[in-house]
Amino acid sequence: SQTIHQWPATLVQPVGSPLSLECTVEGTSNPNLYWYRQAAGRGLQLLFYSVGIGQISSEVPQNLSASRPQDRQFILSSKKLLLSDSGFYLCAWSNRDDQPQHFGDGTRLSIL
């Protein structure tokens, strides 16, 4: 069966520091991969998605970037964090287009 792993579970970072969040999927090949952000008590905002290695689509202009160095690895990065980058970051995967997405357990990011 397929599983998705996100780490770390929580992260506290100072303003201006870099960021790297990692997501890996097991048990499937060539999945679509997604990064979402969720503000407290709010809905899900799609940040990036990827349909293959090295292919990244950005949904909103922001201080973040994404990379997919391997088939089942998706990384969310920033060179310099802003206070507004605080939130709950979720990674998700789907088998292909038209298919439901399945979410990881998320990373709670707090910027001080």
Added chain:
Amino acid sequence: GQQLNQSPQSMFIQEGEDVSMNCTSSSIFNTWLWYKQDPGEGPVLLIALYKAGELTSNGRLTAQFGITRKDSFLNISASIPSDVGIYFCAGLKQGAQKLVFGQGTRLTINP
């Protein structure tokens, strides 16, 4: 971006009551999904609907894909404390890579 209209935004009910929530859209979707999110965790897929008019159950949960393909509802029967959380509907268009989400329904249960 596009969002689905999900209602109600929040519900406060007594344990044992039935719950009903729905999502509507101005455009057609080929797939409707319902997720539940517990505090501090990622959303978990509850039910997936693939055909207009389809009625699907998962334990005490029942969801339907509207015949116009522009709406869906989720019912929970005989609610229990572990049903507390946020429920999201989501739609997928044919060939789409991205989900369109509702704003969520926050369910609170008084014991």
